[in-house]
Amino acid sequence: xxxxxxSFWGPVTSSHEWCEKNYAVSSYVAEFYNTISNIPCIVLALxxxxxxxxxxxxxxxxxxxxxxxxxxxxxxxxxATLQHVQQQSDETPMVWEMLLYIYILYSPxxxxxxTMPTFLFLYGISFAVLHSIIRFDIGFKLHYVMLxxxxxxxxxxxxxxxxxxxxxxxxxxxVATLLLGSLCWLGDRFSxxxxxxxxxxxxxxxxxxxxxxxxxxxxxxxxxxxxxQQREWSPEVVHFMGILPYVRxxxxxxx
Numbered sequence: 001x002x003x004x005x006x007s008f009w010g011p012v013t014s015s016h017e018w019c020e021k022n023y024a025v026s027s028y029v030a031e032f033y034n035t036i037s038n039i040p041c042i043v044l045a046l047x048x049x050x051x052x053x054x055x056x057x058x059x060x061x062x063x064x065x066x067x068x069x070x071x072x073x074x075x076x077x078x079x080a081t082l083q084h085v086q087q088q089s090d091e092t093p094m095v096w097e098m099l100l101y102i103y104i105l106y107s108p109x110x111x112x113x114x115t116m117p118t119f120l121f122l123y124g125i126s127f128a129v130l131h132s133i134i135r136f137d138i139g140f141k142l143h144y145v146m147l148x149x150x151x152x153x154x155x156x157x158x159x160x161x162x163x164x165x166x167x168x169x170x171x172x173x174x175v176a177t178l179l180l181g182s183l184c185w186l187g188d189r190f191s192x193x194x195x196x197x198x199x200x201x202x203x204x205x206x207x208x209x210x211x212x213x214x215x216x217x218x219x220x221x222x223x224x225x226x227x228x229q230q231r232e233w234s235p236e237v238v239h240f241m242g243i244l245p246y247v248r249x250x251x252x253x254x255x
């Protein structure tokens with residue numbers, strides 16, 4: 001939210017600002033709370049990555065956790081600077097991440113194993129190039145929502161075929177954090193004039209980041225459980241320190 005304060009990064013060139021006063025905390029960080037609120041996503045993605053590597057899950061899950069980290073770091077760059085190039089470093093990884101989810105969700109039943117990853121890779125590269133040339137706005141949002149909608153039937157199928165109640169709870173947490181985060185995003189985006197008159201700004205977009213950090217973690221953990229079931233790795237949802245859920249597997253011994 002522009003307020004005429006001079007800054008280290010110069011004039012705002014991004015297509016969007018959010019309902020937070022620019023440079024209110026530091027002259028080096030445009031939207032302070034929208035920037036630091038990406039930290040939970042980075043930490044949770046790191047936890048997921050370590051779990052994936054230590055237990056030797058398929059590489060697709062390591063890449064997925066890394067994509068979550070890349071998206072959060074891109075968001076840090078965007079909200080810290082409010083520059084157009086940094087905005088692309090936030091938006092382009094959003095699309096790449098959804099392409100990864102599509103691959104993980106649909107690849108087990110895909111008969112031509114090399115076709116799908118090749119198509120999704122070329123699609124992701126083409127989008128990145130096009131997005132660097134043309135400024136999308138509504139088109140980007142519609143495109144992103146379309147990719148999300150493509151995931152819904154498969155996620156629902158996994159949910160109804162999963163009998164483990166702890167795994168189902170992960171899926172419920174995923175839906176809950178998505179709904180709560182979306183409410184925060186919508187309130188921050190469309191009610192900023194009213195929010196600006198409040199004594200305290202609830203920082204709706206920052207809360208969106210926090211909820212979506214947990215949302216990604218719950219989604220990844222649920223998908224890791226489902227994939228481990230497909231591979232007959234005897235997955236079990238356990239909790240680190242009784243709080244943070246993760247998937248523990250027992251791979252059959254090879255002779």
